[in-house]
Amino acid sequence: MTIQLENINKHFGNYHALQNISLQIQQGELIALLGPSGSGKTSLLRILAGLESLDDGNILFDQKDMVALSAKERNIGFVFQHYALFNHMSVFDNIAYGLNVRSKKRRPTKEHIKAKVMELLSLVKLEDFAKRYPAQLSGGQRQRVALARALAVEPRVLLLDEPFGALDAKVRKELRRWLRKLHNDYQITSIFVTHDQEEALDVADRIVVMNEGRIEQVGTPVEVYDNPATPFVYDFLGNVNLFKGCLQKGKLVNGDFSLAIPGAEYQDLSATVGYVRPHDMSIDTTPSDSNIAATVTHIHTIGSSIRLEMHRADTNEYLEAELTKNNFELLTILKGDTIYIKPKHLKVFTPEDFSI
Amino acid sequence: MTILFSKKRRRPFRLPGFSLTLGFTIFYVSLLILLPLSMVIFHTLSLNWQNFLAIITDSRAISAYKLTLSTSFIAALLNVIFGTIIAWVLVRYQFFGKKFLDGIVDLPFALPTAVAGIALTSLYANNGWIGQFFSFKIAFTPIGIIIALTFIGLPFVVRTVQPVLDSFRTEEEEASASLGANRLQTFSKIIFPAMVPAILTGFTLAFARALGEYGSIVFIAGNLPFKTEITPLLIMTKLEQYDYAGATAIAFVMLLASFIFLFTMNGLQWLIQRKYSLNRSR
Numbered sequence: 097m098t099i100q101l102e103n104i105n106k107h108f109g110n111y112h113a114l115q116n117i118s119l120q121i122q123q124g125e126l127i128a129l130l131g132p133s134g135s136g137k138t139s140l141l142r143i144l145a146g147l148e149s150l151d152d153g154n155i156l157f158d159q160k161d162m163v164a165l166s167a168k169e170r171n172i173g174f175v176f177q178h179y180a181l182f183n184h185m186s187v188f189d190n191i192a193y194g195l196n197v198r199s200k201k202r203r204p205t206k207e208h209i210k211a212k213v214m215e216l217l218s219l220v221k222l223e224d225f226a227k228r229y230p231a232q233l234s235g236g237q238r239q240r241v242a243l244a245r246a247l248a249v250e251p252r253v254l255l256l257d258e259p260f261g262a263l264d265a266k267v268r269k270e271l272r273r274w275l276r277k278l279h280n281d282y283q284i285t286s287i288f289v290t291h292d293q294e295e296a297l298d299v300a301d302r303i304v305v306m307n308e309g310r311i312e313q314v315g316t317p318v319e320v321y322d323n324p325a326t327p328f329v330y331d332f333l334g335n336v337n338l339f340k341g342c343l344q345k346g347k348l349v350n351g352d353f354s355l356a357i358p359g360a361e362y363q364d365l366s367a368t369v370g371y372v373r374p375h376d377m378s379i380d381t382t383p384s385d386s387n388i389a390a391t392v393t394h395i396h397t398i399g400s401s402i403r404l405e406m407h408r409a410d411t412n413e414y415l416e417a418e419l420t421k422n423n424f425e426l427l428t429i430l431k432g433d434t435i436y437i438k439p440k441h442l443k444v445f446t447p448e449d450f451s452i
Numbered sequence: 453m454t455i456l457f458s459k460k461r462r463r464p465f466r467l468p469g470f471s472l473t474l475g476f477t478i479f480y481v482s483l484l485i486l487l488p489l490s491m492v493i494f495h496t497l498s499l500n501w502q503n504f505l506a507i508i509t510d511s512r513a514i515s516a517y518k519l520t521l522s523t524s525f526i527a528a529l530l531n532v533i534f535g536t537i538i539a540w541v542l543v544r545y546q547f548f549g550k551k552f553l554d555g556i557v558d559l560p561f562a563l564p565t566a567v568a569g570i571a572l573t574s575l576y577a578n579n580g581w582i583g584q585f586f587s588f589k590i591a592f593t594p595i596g597i598i599i600a601l602t603f604i605g606l607p608f609v610v611r612t613v614q615p616v617l618d619s620f621r622t623e624e625e626e627a628s629a630s631l632g633a634n635r636l637q638t639f640s641k642i643i644f645p646a647m648v649p650a651i652l653t654g655f656t657l658a659f660a661r662a663l664g665e666y667g668s669i670v671f672i673a674g675n676l677p678f679k680t681e682i683t684p685l686l687i688m689t690k691l692e693q694y695d696y697a698g699a700t701a702i703a704f705v706m707l708l709a710s711f712i713f714l715f716t717m718n719g720l721q722w723l724i725q726r727k728y729s730l731n732r733s734r
Contacts, residue, residue: 147629166629167629167630168630172630174626174630176623176627178623180623180624180626181624182624182627182641182642184645193631193633193641197628197631197634197637198632242627245627249632
């Protein structure tokens, strides 16, 4: 099912929680709404589900207006961060709930319901847990029951509100993979909310980055990571080093160091910021006229990559660089050493880039 | 000492002060509850079996038991229905005067029961404000007793159900709605089952309180033997005639009935609790 959002606005009291949100979602897409807390991502999801009202704007599911319909009538599957399972019902009854509450005319027979529930239980690999109660399950199992329950009504769209937020790292990763696989098998249009950029990059077909009630950027994981549209996206998706300085004749001047910014030759700015990812820093042990001296303050080994934390004496700022183990061993860097770094490319946002 | 302890391999309790607090609890419960109750049994023992049986199966006593049990049961049931509605209104809606209404609910606790009795009697007497509109008598009949018992038992249900509703997560209601349930289904299948344990507790408390109620009933009941004489009043009558053994014999029956009732209700609660939450597999 395609989803179309047109100029959605929502206020909570005086707070403008969602500002002119417009978004197109294609049939079968898996979309991540990514943003920090308070960015409006959960409000947007709840408005889509009909759990929250909107001030103005349109929601179209397959070109049909949904705004006037209640949550009950929209035929969506909703998965909550804290599972929201019915604690007094067994796993079986939880999953069968959406079918059991249907009117007599639309309700499947008991045998059908049973077959459907067992099918879903095997999908979430909980066949042996039908008779258990939610309190007897682990967090990951509960969330899988919640997913099965949402899928039981064969929703046209699946909405997940930080579905893995309450789980520990390993289970989260497992469920992430599993959700991706489920989505590949069923091709149901899905939207999930997350504040975890790694989760969004890992799972989603497209990412909608939100901040302060606005959409900052929409794009595939590669697009938003490699070509952030705004400083916010740069900062939010992954680690980033900032070079604060001024732009003079196409060069970013920052402390004792300056670097030519291609494409900004005709710009003069008194205060600007250059962004560079830690893995886009080249590291040398000898000085040259285009690199920066910095002292290594920490060396972290994270799996197969090494993260260096460095201190710049000239601007009194801290920088981060990430390099492979091989590179690191070639350079033979020790804590306290002075090394020379140079951003491979520096992204500068000139005002036109992010003026709204 | 150290040898003794190491031999027994006593594992230290996680919280200190267990033996002290347990000791105090047992002492306190004995002094406050068990000792007075044992006096009932002690006095009853001064009767021989035949006399005891004769007193407790006396037709006047039996009609008093019946009246007490039936009116208490009906009053507790009424409180379950209306107390739950009041709790629902107090938790779920915002309106002017909510705090005031919330405070009024406790009034039956604070009011001396005799005052309540007099007030209700004057209202429901044949010429009272409300009594005059009814073709049948209310005061001085079992209906009057039920009204008085409903009055004094109201706070129990409200105050037990209220916190449960308060802590109920709206997410579960939203989940129910998103799965296609209408409001009635959400209430009956999701919210109500969560309230049942609290309602049972409220019922138990209201019923137990009603069994022993005396002050508010004496005025409104009229105290006609075989018709509107409740058990606590029968005990009182016997005491006034210096028939201590007879009074305690009937008190013993009431005690036993209360105990069995409370025990059953606790058992029921335990079963429900166990089903939903407590037997987690760890």
